[in-house]
Amino acid sequence: MSQKIGVVVFPGSNCEMDAMEAFSDLGASPRLLWHADRDIGGVDAVVIPGGFAHGDYLRPGAIARFSPAMEAIIDFAHNGGPVLGICNGFQVLTEAGLLPGALQKNAGLKFLCKEVELRVETTNSVLTNMAYEGQTLRIPINHFEGNFTCTDETLTKLQSNGQIILTYTENPNGSIANIAAICNAQRNVVGLMPHPERACHALLGSTDGRTLLESFIQGAHANV
Amino acid sequence: MADPLHRSLGLTDEELSKIIEILEREPNHLELAMYSVMWSEHCSYKSSRIHLKRLPTQGENVLVGPGENAGVIDVGDGIAIALRIESHNHPSYIEPYQGAATGVGGIIRDIFTMGARPIAIMDPLRFGPLEDARSRWVAEGVVSGISGYGNSVGVPNIGGEIVFDQTYLGNPLVNVLCVGIMPKERLVLGQASGVGNLAVLLGSTTGRDGIGGVSVLASAGFGNEEEDAEKRPSVQVGDPFEEKRLIEGCLELLNEGLVVGIQDLGGAGLACAASETASRGGVGMDFNVSAVPQRESGMQPFEIMTSESQERMLAIVTPENLEQVFSICSKWEIRSSVVGKVTPSGSLRIVSDFDGEVLGEVPASSLHEDAPLYQRPIREPDDMDDATADEATKLPKPERIEDDLLDLLTSPSWATSQYDSQLFLNTVVGPGSDAAVLRLKHPTSGVDTGRGLALTTDGNHRWCAVNPRIGTVMTVAESVLNLACVGAVPQALVNCLNFGNPENPIVMWQLSEAVDGMAESCNAFELPVIGGNVSLYNESQGTNIDPTPIVGVIGLIKELVAAPPGLSWNDGDRIILLGPEASGLCGSAWAFQKGHRRGSLEMVDFELHQRLCALTRSLVTERLVTGLHDISTGGLGVCAAEMAIDSDIGCTLARIPDHISFFSESSSRVLIAVNAERIPEVEDLADQYDVPYARMGLAHGDMFTVKDLLSIPVSDLQQKWNNRLADALDGGTAQE
């Protein structure tokens, strides 16, 4: 049975169809979840896609995190369900308190759309279980507020628990410790700023994103 | 003494007489205000319409030609593509961020109005020189505005242009093109029909922003500081989040078949949308101003009718469907209110309530069809003969040709890296190549057709300053060649004619010549013109900009199995020039750099150009070349330099005897890089297509060398290329 992956749509989301396409090309069964529905329909995993939920007004994720769907997703995550936040989704997860830290405006104050090189720091997460440590991946970033920030205390925790799962080999946005992706202490909730769904098709320039999305499908499988 | 009202609204005495004739009485203030915005240059095309008629608009694939919100073509597999380009020049000079942002918002609405999902935008931009502080401030703000709005509304930006030149010092050009995709059967037109149907206003509240924007901003030039300051309150603020919800909500309404017609609100606001939908449907409308949700208190009916508040749509709905329309709107958090009723009368009646007082009443069609048409005086410049004789080849040759080359290198990536160019997983080639390439997926099933769409925008004010007719021909030719460089066959063209003050006969001559050039080349290339926009009064302090027709051309790629070769060459590749020998320097970027702006251009040989394009497409589809690039701005020199920069590999070139052949921008030429083993095939093919070619040299090493002319490290070229815009703009910009 292919994995049922729920892709959340908020007003202002815009990468939901891209996530749908990438996951179905990889053999999963993605479906859309509407932000106003509390019922997330027995999915095996949840993806919060990129975009500008509620316009990113006030702060990215600040309004989205109060959606009925998010209440359900918070429960789902607390019960060990795999949850992936891509870009805006990462911001939503930090606002919702499912991941530590916060994402600020990029150093240099510019939106950045370009391919970057990432390094896999740990394979112990729902996003990297099929990668190898030290593997480098070429995947695009596409954000204005991807500059990961946290207190020293949080950073130490992230480091000692191995919760930093991807780093930039060349820091594009000012993120602390070159952080591109982190997971929670239970390792089932992951947020990353780069867009793996944009790197799953040879015609689009890179297929390195597949490793990450396949890992996540694997993680969803383990959750069943 | 104060001006009479009609004049202060921008209407002439003759125009007022005509209104009185139509109404058979004096118009009241509300009616006058509506005529003033609808008969403005921006909405009525009163100076350009008689010329635009000369453009070819027919084609087998054309579903909708000029006159609607966007042109639409049939691309097969049940898919239709909508395309449109618009200018937002004047607002962008006054408030660069919001001016550009609302330009993006406006063009996107034109596309989903037709039933198409916007899938890409492009942004041909023109600014004053980088040395000028205000121009830097404008450029920085415009690019941020396009980035801020486009990224957030979720439409990728896949290309454009960014040009800096003295001619745009007080008048930047911000043109934005949008392309959308739809299943053919979803195509809708912006018309009201069915007496008793309702007009539902969707989206933002209406405020005082942009009152009379089209007549004040888009239809007059900039004079002095004080007057400009008075025009300022007309600037609007964009809300990409509202627009995103409108896109989704409106497409859902169309998918469900719940609307009879739909129309975006742009220039001239509700006055335009209400009268246009009614007159297209051959009906009338009662329009209830008090039903319009207002952002500010105490708004006058004329303010409500002419406000240009952004992110609003007018949908025509049958009463049976109203509840369902409301429920889809509320799902997407879109404000919706019934503001009008379709009547059989043919007149647009503005009422204070559906059974209240009539505040104004005009024949709906008179706002459009009766708009004045001007055959404005045309005059060729007096010194044409002298100007033509002034050849740029007579300029002294460069002291250090390396320096002239370096001065011509500017990467647009400072701007393009601020744009999401990848959303929707279609972008095979984004900004930075000759043309952008998108995968063509079916808009509803998502199935990949295995084919591709290609898009390019081009404009060249330098060529058009020298000769507006041939310059325009060369521009269209360049577009067609840009598409060939990615393997695409051109399908349709849209244009934005950016010109100076139409009351100046020389400007009208430029416009007329440019239209002739466009018609001539579109006929030759069998390219239908499916839409466009005219932006006049691009002048500041009495100086008109150089004529700047911008074209956007869409092409199809039959089989998109791999990304086209792009600009890069490999070490060891042979470099071959396809096309005739260079001729002349007039209108070239090099000549302009030396302050030379006159002379003559050589007419494009259409047949040769067609053969070159066909050859280029074959080379690309049969993968016979490693890399290729057409020769345009900066000539062969800049073309080769860009290929070296992109490859990070140098070259040694020969057969370029002097700066003339190095910097000439004459048409119909492509530089290709070929693996040595494929040379016979390539040359055979060129012979078959009867296209001249010449072996120019070899790609190798880290020096960019032209025998007997120059030698410079590729890294020096890269340095200038990469840093010019960042150096000028990253440190912060400020108003003068």
Place this chain on the structure above:
Amino acid sequence: MVYDACVEVKLREGIADPQGSTIEKATANLGFAGITNVRVGKSIRFQIEADNDEEASKIVNELCDRFLTNPVIEEAVIEIQVVG
């Protein structure tokens, strides 16, 4: 009663301020000398109905904690004034 509220949302001390540093660099480049320690925050102004001062202040404080600030990196300075 109606109150005017003004909330200034500031980054907590010790949290890097990318907007502030970009502006600071720009001021120097643009010829404004001697400008330092630039910190950028938000000002959010609104009106609120409440029965009395205490209630108004309670609501605004709660609004700040739950919504207007991200306590991980931000804090709020609140001003409330009765208008009628």
Place this chain on the structure above:
Amino acid sequence: MVYDACVEVKLREGIADPQGSTIEKATANLGFAGITNVRVGKSIRFQIEADNDEEASKIVNELCDRFLTNPVIEEAVIEIQVVG
């Protein structure tokens, strides 16, 4: 002398504030009743060296006009205080 400057950049009256209206709607959805007229601006705080009050105020005003605001749609409220 060193001055503390605080600049509040606000949208001019009548200029649409999409961010403010979205926040306003969100407060209602979150159950905060009676919040209206939400307007969002920026607060920019910094220190500035100047010879005297007059000069400090002149520089800050110029900074606002040329750089921190576009007077077409925004206006600045400036507060300056000497610190030493």
